[in-house]
Amino acid sequence: MIRASVQTIHILGGGIAGLACAYYAKQKFPQSRVILYEAAARPGGRAFSCRDKGWNIELDNAAHGILGANREVLRFYRGKENVRRIPFYDFADKKLSCNPFRFCRHILLSVFNTPAEKISARCLWRVAAALFPFMPRQTRLFYSQNNLTPDLIASFLPYVDELKTGWKLQQAVGEKQIEKLCFNRGEILVGKNDKIVSALDSRAYQRIFGGEVFDYNRIVNVFYRVSTRLWLPGEKGVLGLVNAKADWIFAGKNTLVVTISDFHGEIGDKTEFARRIWLEINALRNQTPFFLPDYRIRDYKYATIAQDKKNNAKRPQNCRTKYTNMVLAGDWTLKNYPCCLNGAVLSARRAVKALF
Numbered sequence: 001m002i003r004a005s006v007q008t009i010h011i012l013g014g015g016i017a018g019l020a021c022a023y024y025a026k027q028k029f030p031q032s033r034v035i036l037y038e039a040a041a042r043p044g045g046r047a048f049s050c051r052d053k054g055w056n057i058e059l060d061n062a063a064h065g066i067l068g069a070n071r072e073v074l075r076f077y078r079g080k081e082n083v084r085r086i087p088f089y090d091f092a093d094k095k096l097s098c099n100p101f102r103f104c105r106h107i108l109l110s111v112f113n114t115p116a117e118k119i120s121a122r123c124l125w126r127v128a129a130a131l132f133p134f135m136p137r138q139t140r141l142f143y144s145q146n147n148l149t150p151d152l153i154a155s156f157l158p159y160v161d162e163l164k165t166g167w168k169l170q171q172a173v174g175e176k177q178i179e180k181l182c183f184n185r186g187e188i189l190v191g192k193n194d195k196i197v198s199a200l201d202s203r204a205y206q207r208i209f210g211g212e213v214f215d216y217n218r219i220v221n222v223f224y225r226v227s228t229r230l231w232l233p234g235e236k237g238v239l240g241l242v243n244a245k246a247d248w249i250f251a252g253k254n255t256l257v258v259t260i261s262d263f264h265g266e267i268g269d270k271t272e273f274a275r276r277i278w279l280e281i282n283a284l285r286n287q288t289p290f291f292l293p294d295y296r297i298r299d300y301k302y303a304t305i306a307q308d309k310k311n312n313a314k315r316p317q318n319c320r321t322k323y324t325n326m327v328l329a330g331d332w333t334l335k336n337y338p339c340c341l342n343g344a345v346l347s348a349r350r351a352v353k354a355l356f
């Protein structure tokens with residue numbers, strides 16, 4: 001049995017929320033020891049990159065865009081690529097436009113991964129307030145060309161004293177206070193002065209600690225391997241698609257990534273699915289494709305909790321738990337705020353602030 005030292009901060013889950021907790025914990029308690037336990041082989045949760053063996057290139061787990069208004073996460077983001085005015089291509093009139101008001105519903109669908117009409121007024125108000133006065137500084141879109149691990153995850157790692165990857169929490173023991181954390185790799189005794197932050201995703205949290213069961217919305221990403229950066233209307237590396245199968249295209253040096261938010265259809269035959277989207281991309285480029293490039297389909301069935309009124313109401317009121325030594329972080333814990341990278345970082349800031 002491993003005995004944790006006094007004044008240790010145990011962070012459960014190494015997604016962006018957990019990593020950001022390490023940063024804020026070190027700012028607030030520089031003398032403390034920060035241990036981060038992550039079930040997977042690498043930190044980052046839903047946002048990391050790793051080498052794709054077949055393609056021999058670094059591939060993001062999922063394509064991510066960060067709005068300029070997301071200042072809390074941008075502090076840690078090292079990527080440079082961004083568009084000042086996001087171009088949208090509407091397949092209905094085959095026209096390109098950069099008017100964000102015209103494509104408001106499309107933007108909201110992507111931000112909340114939930115159709116605009118299902119989002120609560122409070123959530124809409126939070127986003128409108130964050131984006132106000134809708135200047136290019138707020139509505140600028142950042143996206144990673146250099147991959148998420150070097151661009152984002154790496155910024156947090158210096159604040160983690162001990163990173164325990166492959167440590168999956170199975171049980172927490174204690175009544176008013178958690179006394180023991182049981183992982184697949186061993187047990188950790190929680191000292192009297194130690195604190196715990198749960199930065200687990202909502203499903204893992206519910207399995208271990210109980211609480212609300214959420215509905216989830218799906219996101220599908222299709223990665224195409226390209227030999228050169230493809231030209232897109234708008235001449236930028238990012239394009240919003242309206243009245244189309246896909247919602248966003250991110251064009252990189254070696255990959256072209258397509259995102260479909262709140263996906264409801266059937267993927268069926270994967271090659272056929274990838275081909276249909278590839279045809280759509282080529283139609284807007286006025287090109288006839290001669291072949292389907294190598295592709296990868298990533299289907300995230302639990303991409304985010306559904307952020308409709310019903311599920312938003314189930315989100316916790318604050319970051320307190322029934323345990324006196326544990327607080328909550330994670331994108332799903334921030335009521336009325338979109339489940340996104342910025343929400344994950346904000347939730348971490350709030351959780352660490354509530355410690356002690």
Ligand SMILES: Cc1cc2nc3c(=O)[nH]c(=O)nc-3n(C[C@H](O)[C@H](O)[C@H](O)COP(=O)(O)OP(=O)(O)OC[C@H]3O[C@@H](n4cnc5c(N)ncnc54)[C@H](O)[C@@H]3O)c2cc1C
Pocket residue numbers: 012013014015016017018037038039040043044045046047062063064065066167168169170199200201204219220221300302303304329330331332339340341342344
């Ligand atoms: C396809 C896709 C596209 C997205 N696009 C965007 C975007 O463009 N912009 C944006 O801002 N956001 C986007 N998001 C949302 C964003 O990725 C998430 O909001 C953010 O990464 C959530 O971080 P988190 O730390 O709260 O949760 P997670 O990343 O889910 O972290 C939870 C961590 O806990 C770990 N864990 C689970 N169980 C255990 C256990 N028992 N023991 C120990 N560890 C455990 C998990 O492995 C994980 O690392 C997207 C998400 C997806 C899936």
